[in-house]
Amino acid sequence: xxxxxxxxxxxxLFALLGMGALFFLTTQTTGGEDFSADKTFKVTARFDNVxxxxxxxxxxxxxxxIGRVTRIDFDPVAxxxxxxxxxxxxxxxxxxxxxxxxxxxxLLGSQYVGLQAGGxxxxxxxxxxxMLTQSAIxxxxxxxxxxxxxxxxxxxx
Amino acid sequence: MFRDxxxxxxxxxxxxxxxxxxxxxxxxxxxxxxxxxxxxxxxQVHNTGALSLVIIIICGFFVGAVLGLQGFSNLARFNxxxxxxxxxxxxxxxxxxxxxxxxxxxxxxxxxxxxxxGLMKATDQLSAMEMMAVNPxxxxxxxxxxxxxxxxxxxxxxxxxxxxxxxxLVCVSLLGVDVGSFWQQMQLSVEIADINEGIVKSVVxxxxxxxxxxxxxYNAIPxxxxxxxxxxxxxxxxxIVVLIFDFMITAVAI
Numbered sequence: 001x002x003x004x005x006x007x008x009x010x011x012x013l014f015a016l017l018g019m020g021a022l023f024f025l026t027t028q029t030t031g032g033e034d035f036s037a038d039k040t041f042k043v044t045a046r047f048d049n050v051x052x053x054x055x056x057x058x059x060x061x062x063x064x065x066i067g068r069v070t071r072i073d074f075d076p077v078a079x080x081x082x083x084x085x086x087x088x089x090x091x092x093x094x095x096x097x098x099x100x101x102x103x104x105x106x107l108l109g110s111q112y113v114g115l116q117a118g119g120x121x122x123x124x125x126x127x128x129x130x131m132l133t134q135s136a137i138x139x140x141x142x143x144x145x146x147x148x149x150x151x152x153x154x155x156x157x
Numbered sequence: 158m159f160r161d162x163x164x165x166x167x168x169x170x171x172x173x174x175x176x177x178x179x180x181x182x183x184x185x186x187x188x189x190x191x192x193x194x195x196x197x198x199x200x201q202v203h204n205t206g207a208l209s210l211v212i213i214i215i216c217g218f219f220v221g222a223v224l225g226l227q228g229f230s231n232l233a234r235f236n237x238x239x240x241x242x243x244x245x246x247x248x249x250x251x252x253x254x255x256x257x258x259x260x261x262x263x264x265x266x267x268x269x270x271x272x273x274x275g276l277m278k279a280t281d282q283l284s285a286m287e288m289m290a291v292n293p294x295x296x297x298x299x300x301x302x303x304x305x306x307x308x309x310x311x312x313x314x315x316x317x318x319x320x321x322x323x324x325x326l327v328c329v330s331l332l333g334v335d336v337g338s339f340w341q342q343m344q345l346s347v348e349i350a351d352i353n354e355g356i357v358k359s360v361v362x363x364x365x366x367x368x369x370x371x372x373x374x375y376n377a378i379p380x381x382x383x384x385x386x387x388x389x390x391x392x393x394x395x396x397i398v399v400l401i402f403d404f405m406i407t408a409v410a411i
Contacts, residue, residue, distance in 0.1 A: 004196075007203045014207035018311025021318035022356075028340075029246050029321070029347045110345070 039089035040067065041126040045100045045113070050081045051136025053102050053111045059085050061098075061115040066091050069113060085113060087124070096122040099132030111136060179372055182294060183302050190299045197296070201304025205266035205367075206311060212265050213258060213312050214319050220257060221320025224248055225327040229334065238334055242343035245324040250347065250355045254317035256403050259362035262309055263395035267370035270301050271391040274374030275384035298375055302367045309363025310356060317355065354410045361402055366395045 050072055059067035067087035075082050087094070097118030104111050115130075124130070191198060228241040274297060277283050283293040328334040370391050377387035 007200055010207040011199050011203040014202065014210060014308075015311060017210075018206075018314055021311070021314035024318050025250060025314060025355075026349065026352050029250065029343050030349050030352060 040086040041089055041092070041124075042070070043085050043087060043124050043126075043128050043130060045083050045085065045130040045133050046075070046078065047081045047083060047100075047102060047133050047135050049135040049138065050083060051102055051111055051138055053083065053113070053136060057110065057112050059087060059113045059115065061091075061094070061117070066115070083113065085130075092123060092125065094124045095120040096124055096128065097132065098124065098130060099134065100130045101134035102136035104137070176368070176372055179375075180368055183299055183368070183371075186292075186295050186299045187303060190295055190303065194296075194300065197300035198303045198307070201300045202307050203304075205262075205270070205301070205305045206308025209262065209265045209308070209312060210315070212261055213316050216257065216261055217254075217316035217319035218323040220253055220316075221245060221249060221323030222327045224253070224320070225324035225332075228324075229328055229332050238328075238332075239338035240342050240346075241328050241334055242324070242339035242341075243346040245328075246321060246343040246347050247351060249317045249320040249324075251351050251358075252403070252407075254320065255313045255355055255358035255362055256399060258313040258316045258359065259309065259366055259399040260396055262305070262312060262363075263366050263370070263392050263399070266305060266308070267366050267391045267395055268388045270305065270367070270370040271374035271377065272384055272388045274298065274301070274371060275377030275379075275387045278375070278377060279379040279381070279384055281379075294375075298371050302371050305367025305370065306360075306363045309366065310359040313355065313359035313362075350410075354406070357410075358403065358406050361406065362399050365398050365402060369395050369398065 053069060053072060055069050055072060057069045058065040059069060067085050069083055070086045071082075071084040073082045073084075074080075083100075085100075094115065095118040097120040099116050099118065101114050101116070102111055103114045118132070224245040225241060228244040229238050232238045232241055232244065274283075277293075277297065283297065286293045286296060325336075325339065329336045329339055373387040373391045373394070377383045
């Protein structure tokens with residue numbers, strides 16, 4: 001009898017530990033919600049090129065995540081990309097003429113949208129559009145430009 | 158020579174088919190065993206799972222630690238050592254957790270299962286049960302099979318978790334990676350689909366490893382040599398099957 005109890009106790013502990021490990025893996029290693037807000041408002045921004053920006057990428061201002069990219073659509077009329085940003089409703093006093101640029105976190109990091117405050121007295125609100133935008137820097141085209149320019153410099157010497 | 162080849166291929170196909178039928182038989186008996194003799198399954202979960210914890214935890218810790226060490230030294234070349242958490246977590250959860258656990262499981266629990274059943278057969282215990290109108294499949298084989306199937310996914314999850322802790326210890330405590338970016342990078346890159354892939358793999362490997370172990374034991378030649386050979390074959394076949402399945406599941410998942 002005593003031995004059965006020990007076996008059952010060991011099995012129970014093992015099963016609990018296993019389920020605890022599963023719980024740990026599903027909750028602690030995934031998600032990555034460093035931004036969560038109950039109330040948000042949506043603004044849009046148009047970019048010529050979004051690079052490798054993806055939905056769920058952070059929107060940050062002064063390095064603080066204040067929102068998230070929710071949608072990236074292509075506008076077939078204006079021929080550019082429309083990025084919808086979900087911004088925490090607490091930050092409802094962002095100047096309307098703030099500009100948005102697509103930046104890269106580190107050399108190999110993922111891309112995010114960085115906002116730079118403007119000077120307007122009107123604020124961004126639900127449905128407004130950010131007019132001043134700067135596209136993603138595509139490394140390949142940058143290297144291409146550099147190579148072309150480097151070549152011409154050599155010939156002028 | 159062609160005759161041998163023909164014979165070998167023929168035997169392989171026959172064994173493969175017999176294994177499928179054996180698997181179906183186990184499945185057919187499983188509900189009754191779970192319903193009526195749950196205690197037997199619990200005892201086997203203890204046997205294959207709880208008693209394998211030591212090897213799983215120690216190996217998981219060091220696999221995670223060495224992943225952290227290797228990841229750190231390679232990523233540091235690109236100044237990307239913050240991503241080491243993401244690298245180790247993905248490697249552990251998707252691949253190394255299920256695969257290494259299955260290989261260790263075959264070595265620790267699979268061999269025990271097949272040699273135990275094989276020895277029962279060699280000492281005529283299985284025949285004795287049949288004489289007493291006890292179905293040895295139901296009494297001996299199915300509980301061991303089910304115990305392995307239950308234990309393996311839990312062991313794989315424990316392996317991955319302990320591996321992450323080992324990696325955390327090496328990277329954060331010894332090498333000085335920032336603890337916040339270690340976990341944040343991990344959380345940003347590990348998706349719930351990755352965890353699911355690991356769970357699917359560990360369940361499939363658990364079924365495969367347990368099935369092969371009890372099959373080899375149940376069909377062992379009832380001599381000392383035969384039992385030894387069955388034990389060896391359990392490890393070899395499980396390792397091959399697990400790695401093949403690993404490739405196939407990964408190919409489907411991607």
